[in-house]
Amino acid sequence: MLTAVAGYINFWLIAILLLVGVYGIIATENLLKKLMALNVISVAIILFYLNLGQKAGSTVPILLPGAEVGVVNAYANPLPHTLMLTAIVVGVATTGVGLAMLYKIYHRYGSLEEPDVLKEMRQ
Amino acid sequence: MIVDFFLTNRPLWAVLISLVAAGLILLSDRRPNLRETITMLAAVGKFVIVLTMLPDVLAGQVVESAPLKLAPGISLHLRADALGLLFALLSSGLWVVTSVYSIGYMRSMKYGHETGYYASFAVCLSAAVGIALAANLLTFFVFYEILTIATYPLVVHARTPEAVSGGRKYLVYTLTAGQLLLIAVVWAQVVAPGAEFRPGGFLAGRITPPALDIMFILFILGLGVKAAIMPLHDWLPTAMVAPTPVSALLHAVAVVKAGAFGFLRITGYVFGPELLKETNLGSLLAWIAALTIIVASLRALAEDNLKRRLAYSTVGQLSYVVLGAALITPMSLVGGMFHIVAHAFMKITLFFCAGAIYVTTHKENVSEMDGIGRQMPLTMGAFTLGSLGIVGMPFVVGFVSKWNLGLGALQAGHPIFVAVLVASALLSTGYFFPIVYKAYFGQTRETYSRHEAKPSLLYPLVLTALVSLVLGIMPNFGLSFYQLAKMAAKSIIASGMVLAGGGQ
């Protein structure tokens, strides 16, 4: 039983992390917190991919000095790592743009609470 | 080579010439003489093009233009058969007359923004001829909707709040109908790919009653608005705020006629006599038409505004055409088709008269018209002739179609509709007689001198009145309208026989 669960528990934790992020976007009214929740989502997805790249008993995907080339199971899958490097960078870039917008919003409206901002904006 | 290209594609040119004219008119903004010249040239050109097709069609041939594909399996296809040419000849011929009248009328009224008016008018005529010559349902629908839109600027031409709200009402009715018609057309296309009009119908054997009934009702609703069938007629009297030539166009030449014409196409060329008889859908439509005839005539009695009274008269008269289409016997079809022509000439005369009276004396209510016949004898003479025709007096054109319709009702085994026709004749006497009586014998304090409308208003109405007299005596005179109607009716019934024979 435990071994059966062990292979999947990572996915469950990741799913919970993801939903925490989604809940954060829905439930908080502070725009900055929403942006942070967005980052939680992106972290969950990164973990999901990295989890897919794991293999039992494998090491980092860097060829060991003197090792025989081509022992597939000796190294972790490099593809998810590559993809997630990209995803991390995308997340950072989005956060940067989001912060820039928040900066401007805060200067104009003096608040980052969504209801306040919307109320002011619709006038 | 070039001549051949021109000759084979005549239906296309007939449609295109006024579209091109519309473009030119828009470009010649603020040059009234130029745009009116273009209008006249296009009108005459269109009429001539349509006229050249007449000998071919009378000889039993069909003039077809090269199809322009609109969608896989279905194309923009124009074909001049007898029924189509009848309507095309009528509308393009009357456009010439209406153009002359428009120029006179619009110059007198000084609206100040006529460019759009003439352009829309030209587009309307393109659409009307396109409807007439459409060879399949998609083409029919395309031009039907173009007509809807092109008429809208004409209805709101006066730009008064009443005009704008009248236009709104017009749009609500016609666009809704357009959507219902679209569903019906697409459905027919799904059932019978291509949906090419065929004398005797193409739906037989492809669709079974419950669906068939719904489809037919969709067609009735879709076409019924333009044809002003009774619960759907309400936009027509409201649209009377438009300038008189527009009313003439609406009633006599294009718009409502397109609806009535559509009924002939649907019953004769889509469903076919057999299918309608089997399912009793024909009688359903006939009863709707009969009801419309009676109720509209009663409504007309109560109207004081001359143009609105004429409008209700139109509602009633159009249902004659629908009745002919619904009864779908040889005589009723001839009657219905010929009534398109007959009503066109009579009603255009009446509207021209109403317009001429309005321009000359600024009177638009029946109650103000005492003694007007002594002031404008020619105009009122034409008016009298037109109203006699509507009543169904022998030797005026209306009689021919009504006689045929009556015979058709007997052929179909529904003598009750003859009674409807008679009742309607009495009622129309009821709403026209007071006008004529007042015009000639009404007491008025005004001093009246003989003062006719100006020539560009007067000549067209005299001409159309004379034509309705001549056609009443010789229905085949000139353009062989009666012959065309007979040919079309024969083709519908004959192919029905063949189909029935093949079935046994």
Place this chain on the structure above:
Amino acid sequence: MKKVALILLLLLAGLFIYTSFDLPPTNDLNSPPAAHVSPRYIEMAHEETGAVNMVTAVLADYRGYDTLGETTVIFTAGISCLLILEARRKQKRNKRGGR
């Protein structure tokens, strides 16, 4: 609103857990991601691209186009911030000039 969202998300969590059993378990040596496509990177990367670090080989060579996109995303973010915040500076200056 929040409560509805919470219930919805709990349901979703159930769905995620339910479907997770069709995913390859963690550390599975024969999972599709381990068995398809990626073996070539591990076996051939050094030979084909001269990189000992397979992640670099995939990042900069096999899937170098993704990385170009990624760099462009960063660049886009930079220009975006400039467009968003520079305009603000200008507005502020105008306002000050107006007074």
Place this chain on the structure above:
Amino acid sequence: MRERYGTTILDTAIRLLVPFYLLYAVYVLVHGHYSPGGGFQAGVTLAASILLVNMVQGDEVTWGVNKQTAVILASIGTFIYAGIGILALFWGGNFLDYGVLPLGEIEPKVRALGTLGIETGVTLGVMGTFIVIFNLLTGREE
């Protein structure tokens, strides 16, 4: 004008640390082929060291990399990447096919050199962008 953080401790620490930061950044860039690392990490480290100096020693100490120069750096850096890709087109390869570049080596080595080239571009691009974003967000005028 913002208040300077400069205290003796901070100044000294920066003087000692920043050279190592820079060296480390270059190492991460060049050694990306053999160990974890590469253009992004190097770029971020470079940007961090410049921003650190900038924060501690005041707005005027930017080593010439102010916001406007940083934009140009970012744009040139990223263009180096795309440019190397386009260069490959002229020698008959597909876009980003470094193997065809005429560098007089066997293919894996040429590819490795190409990779180094683009990583350099990425480093510059990331560095420039991060400096821009940071400067904008901290509200520093040039």
Place this chain on the structure above:
Amino acid sequence: MTAHLPALIVISPLAIALLLPVLVRLSAELVRVVAITSALISFTSSIGALKYALAKGNWHYFFGGWPAPWGIEYVIDPLAGGMAVLVSFFSLLVIIYAGPYLVNKPAREKGYFYTLYLLLTAGLLGIVVTGDVFNLYVFLEISSLAAYALIASGGHRATVAAFRYLLIGTAAASFYLLGIGYLYAITGSLNMADLSELLPPLMDSRAVVIAVALIVIGLGIKMALFPLHGWLPDAYSYAPAPVIGFIAAVMAKVSAYALYRVLYFVLKATGPVSLALDVMGWMAAAGILFGSIMAILQRDFWRMLAYSSVAQMCYIALGISLANTMGLFGALLHILNHAVTKGCLFLVAGSVNWQTGVREIHRFVKMSRRMPLTMGAFIIAALSMIGLPPTAGFFSKWYLVLGAIQSGAWAFVIVLALSSLLTAVYFFRIIEHAYFKEPLKGKDGQRHATEPAKEGWELYPTMLVPILILGIGILALGILSEQVITHLLQFALPWRAF
């Protein structure tokens, strides 16, 4: 260079965009010329690639020379090629249009604008031509980031709208990423063609259910599919005109295209996809009515167009959900038609606002006198939105109704008919104001529109010509819709059409 056309489609705007911040130091005019040139290169390349794809079949282009499942490939099939032509055409048109709009902006801002504009173009084109699901994500993010910033450049309201768009858009992209993560987990591949071969035996896996749900939600948000459209009205109504002319015309369509590509070409519309399509169909039907009714309630012309976009995107979704040949024709044709029509409408809205400062519908009185050609194009576009022949909009509706009747979905038929009427209500309201209402003298606000224009009668030619091209294009597309279908769209279906 002709061997590299698929790459050039994207590389040209992308690489040149990278240079623009440098070039702007030299001259702002140079930036404009270079940007237009790169859009032109992109446009001609996509036409070339499309021609090749139609003549010789799918064109696979391998980046870095690495074969497909290992490297990234671009696949130009007629669908991708056609979309690329559409997107790059709009990019070119609107970048020309943007010239006068930016004329008073400082040089640097112009440079940033053009940079982001080209990046947006490159991102959208990258989504269209890519054959790799992860590469699609990367370019989705490039285009989204550029779009957020361009929208935010419209002022402080636009910034709020853009930030909300950023939140929901990034969440959407994350869902999409997780969705393809699930597909990757069970197949080990990211290449679309490879996936489509590996997936069929796995279609009853529960992971596919989640993957489909995530991808539909993710791309559904991006294409503003009801009820995931929340970001759209604000973003569309506050963004600057040239930006919105481009975004409204193609951006949501590109997401719709991506959804269509993944559901039909990668997942083959089997298994859980059919359920997703059913749900999507009903959502779309609800969205059509919702969008139309909301549009009627708006008093601001831009906002009205935005809600109209919500409704019209649902037409596309409806067509996709029908899953028969005619429905898909309708959807694809509507992607094309609505792009041209809505592009035209937003350019008109932007021009009217730019020339006269008018946004509200009741101030359109007598606009036909001031801008007759622009309003002429507007009328054609409005008729097309309503779906009246012979404009383009009619024919896409024709196929949608045809497809709905073929699959017996009478509810959808009724919705389509009803929506035309609702659309007519809000467009004829403007036509009434612009053409047939006499100005009420002395009332504030209405006098403004009747004042003689300071800068003359019509627009600058560079703004007017794109509008007129689109106006004529609507009519041309209508009359030539059969050509479009037989020569292009029938090859863009997942199965043989005829």
